[in-house]
Amino acid sequence: MVIALAAIWIFFASQSGNFLSARNLSMLAVELAITATLALGMLLVLLPGHIDLSVGSGVGLIGGIAAVLIFQYAWPAPLALLAGLIVALVLWALMSTLIVRQRVPSFIITLGGLLVFKGLFWLIIQNSTVPVARGSEGNLYSLLTTYSLPQWAGFLVGTFICGILVLTWIRDRAARRRHGFPVEDAEISFLKTFLIIQGILLVLIVLNSFRGVPLCLLVLVVIAVLIHLLTRHTPFGRHLYAIGGNEEAAHLAGIPVARVITTAYILLGAVVALTGFMQTSYQGAATTTVGELMELDAIAACVIGGTSLRGGRGTVTGVLFGALIMASLLNGMTLLAVPPEMKLIARGTVLVLAVWLDTALNRHKIFR
Numbered sequence: 001m002v003i004a005l006a007a008i009w010i011f012f013a014s015q016s017g018n019f020l021s022a023r024n025l026s027m028l029a030v031e032l033a034i035t036a037t038l039a040l041g042m043l044l045v046l047l048p049g050h051i052d053l054s055v056g057s058g059v060g061l062i063g064g065i066a067a068v069l070i071f072q073y074a075w076p077a078p079l080a081l082l083a084g085l086i087v088a089l090v091l092w093a094l095m096s097t098l099i100v101r102q103r104v105p106s107f108i109i110t111l112g113g114l115l116v117f118k119g120l121f122w123l124i125i126q127n128s129t130v131p132v133a134r135g136s137e138g139n140l141y142s143l144l145t146t147y148s149l150p151q152w153a154g155f156l157v158g159t160f161i162c163g164i165l166v167l168t169w170i171r172d173r174a175a176r177r178r179h180g181f182p183v184e185d186a187e188i189s190f191l192k193t194f195l196i197i198q199g200i201l202l203v204l205i206v207l208n209s210f211r212g213v214p215l216c217l218l219v220l221v222v223i224a225v226l227i228h229l230l231t232r233h234t235p236f237g238r239h240l241y242a243i244g245g246n247e248e249a250a251h252l253a254g255i256p257v258a259r260v261i262t263t264a265y266i267l268l269g270a271v272v273a274l275t276g277f278m279q280t281s282y283q284g285a286a287t288t289t290v291g292e293l294m295e296l297d298a299i300a301a302c303v304i305g306g307t308s309l310r311g312g313r314g315t316v317t318g319v320l321f322g323a324l325i326m327a328s329l330l331n332g333m334t335l336l337a338v339p340p341e342m343k344l345i346a347r348g349t350v351l352v353l354a355v356w357l358d359t360a361l362n363r364h365k366i367f368r
Contacts, residue, residue, distance in 0.1 A: 001304065001321045008325065012332035019335055022210040028331045029207060030145050033216040034278050035330075036323035038294060039301035040227050041271025043319050044264040046302055047231065048243035048257075049311025050099065050106040052265070054113030055298060058272040059291030061121040062088050063280030067130040070141060077140040085273040091117075092269025096262040114295070122288055130286040144219075144281040148212035157218060158204045162197045164225075169193045216278050223271065228316040240264060244311025293344075296351055301326045303354035326350070 012019040038055060045052050062084045069080035095113055099106045132141045149157065169189065176183050207213050231237035239260045242250040251257050279294070280286050305322030307314030329350065333343050 001306075001318070001325065004304075005321065005325050005328065008328050008332065012328070012335065016332075016335050019332060022206050024331070024335060025206050026148075026210045026214065028327060029203075029217050030214050030282060031331055032324055032327040033214065033220040034145075034275060034282060035294075035297055035301060035327045036320055037220050037223050037271060037278065038275040039298040039305075039319050039323045040223055040316060041268040041275070042295075042298040042302050043227065043231075043307055043314055043316070044240065044267050044271075045106070045261075046244075046299075046307050046309065047240040047311055047314055048261055048264060049247065050261065050264075051110065051299070051309070052095075052106065052113075052268060053110040053295050054095070054117055055268070055272050055275075056291040056294035056296070057114045057117035057121060058088065058091070058269075059276040059279050059294055060286070060288075061117045061124070061276070061291075062273045063276035063290055064121050064125045064130065064286040066141070066277060067132050067280055067286035068124055071130055071132070081141075081277060084276065085270065088269040088273035088276075089266055092265045092272070093262070096265035099265070100258040100261050121290075125286050125288070127288060131284065132281055132286065133284055141277070142281045142284070143215065144278050145214065145216050146281070147215045148207075149215065149218065151208045151212055154204055154208055154213035157213065157221075158200050161221065162200060165193060165196060216282075219274070219278070223274070224316050224320060231316065236260065236263065241312055244308070244313070246312075293347065296347060297326050297330075300347070300351045300354050303358050304350070307358075309355065309358055322354075 009019070018024050038059065042052060042055065065087055066077075066080045066084040069075040069083060070077055075083070091113075095109050098104050098109050148154075173183055173186075173189065204213065207217075231240060239250065239255045242253070242255055243257055243260060247257060275294075276291065280290055283290055301322035302314060302319050303309060303322070304325055305314070305318030305320070307319060307322075329346065330343070333346060338346075
C-alpha cells in the first residue's frame with residue numbers, strides 16, 4: 001500500500017505542480033476524512049462477512065433530510081442533524097433485522113436499500129438543489145468541512161495523538177511480555193512509531209501553512225480511534241472477527257451472532273449519517289449527486305487496506321491507508337481535469353484489482 005500510494009503521489013505531482021501545495025493537500029485531507037469515515041463504518045459489517053451497498057444512497061438521504069429540515073422548515077441545525085441521525089439508526093436497524101431474522105442475504109437487502117434510499121432522497125429534495133450555506137444555521141451546518149482549528153489547537157491535538165501512540169506502544173509491548181507472546185524488536189518497533197509521529201507532525205505543518213487542521217479530519221481521528229478500540233479491545237470486536245472467520249463455529253461457541261451483526265449495522269447507520277452531513281456540507285448543497293458511488297469507494301478502501309470480503313480480516317490502519325489511496329486518486333484526477341467517464345473507469349479498475357488481490361490472498365492462505 002505504501003508503494004502504491006507513493007507511486008500515485010509521484011505521478012500526480014509530476015503532472016501538476018499544485019498537487020503537493022498546502023491548499024490542495026488541505027482539500028485532500030477533507031476528502032480523505034469523508035471517504036475514510038464511511039470506509040471505517042463499512043469495516044464493521046465486512047468483518048462478520050456481510051456487506052452494505054446502500055451507504056452511498058444513505059449518505060445523500062440523511063444529508064438531504066437535515067438540509068431540508070434546516071432550510072425549508074427552519075429547524076435548528078443541531079435538532080435537524082439529530083433527526084437525521086435517528087432516521088439513519090432506524091433504517092439500518094430495519095435492514096439488519098431483515099438480514100439477521102429473515103435470513104435474507106445482505107447483498108440483496110442493501111441493494112434494495114440503495115434504490116429505495118435514492119428514490120426517497122430525490123423525493124425529499126424534490127429533484128432540486130437545497131443549499132447548506134444560508135444564514136447562521138446554514139453556516140453551522142457547513143462548518144463540518146469549512147472550519148479549521150487554530151494552529152495552537154492543531155498542534156495540541158497532534159501532540160495528544162502522538163502521546164497516545166507512545167503510551168499504546170509501551171502498553172502493548174508490556175502486555176505481550178506479560179502473557180508470554182513474542183515481542184517485536186524494540187529498535188524496529190520504536191522506528192515505526194517514530195516515523196508515524198514524524199508523519200503526523202509533517203501533516204500538521206502542511207495543514208497549518210494553509211488554514212489549519214480541518215474539523216472533519218479531527219472527526220475522522222475520533223471515529224478511527226473509537227472503531228480501533230471497539231474492534232481490537234472489546235468482546236464485541238472479537239465476536240466480529242470470530243463470526244467472519246466461521247459463523248457456525250461462532251454460534252456453537254455461544255457468541256450472540258444475530259445481536260452482534262445487528263449492532264454492527266446500527267453503528268454503520270450512525271457513521272453513514274455523519275458522513276452524509278460532511279459530504280453534503282462539502283458539496284455546499286443537497287443535490288441528486290450527493291453520495292453517488294460512495295459505497296464503491298468505501299468497499300474499495302477496505303479491500304485495498306487488507307479487509308477480506310469473506311470476513312474475519314481487516315484493520316483500522318489498513319482501511320485508513322486504503323481510503324488515502326482512493327482519496328488521492330480521485331483528488332489527483334480532479335486536479336488534472338480528467339473527464340468523468342475516465343474517472344469511472346479508474347474507480348472501477350481499482351475496485352476490480354482490489355477484489356482480485358483479496359481473492360488471490362485468500363487462495364494463497366488456503367493452499368498454504
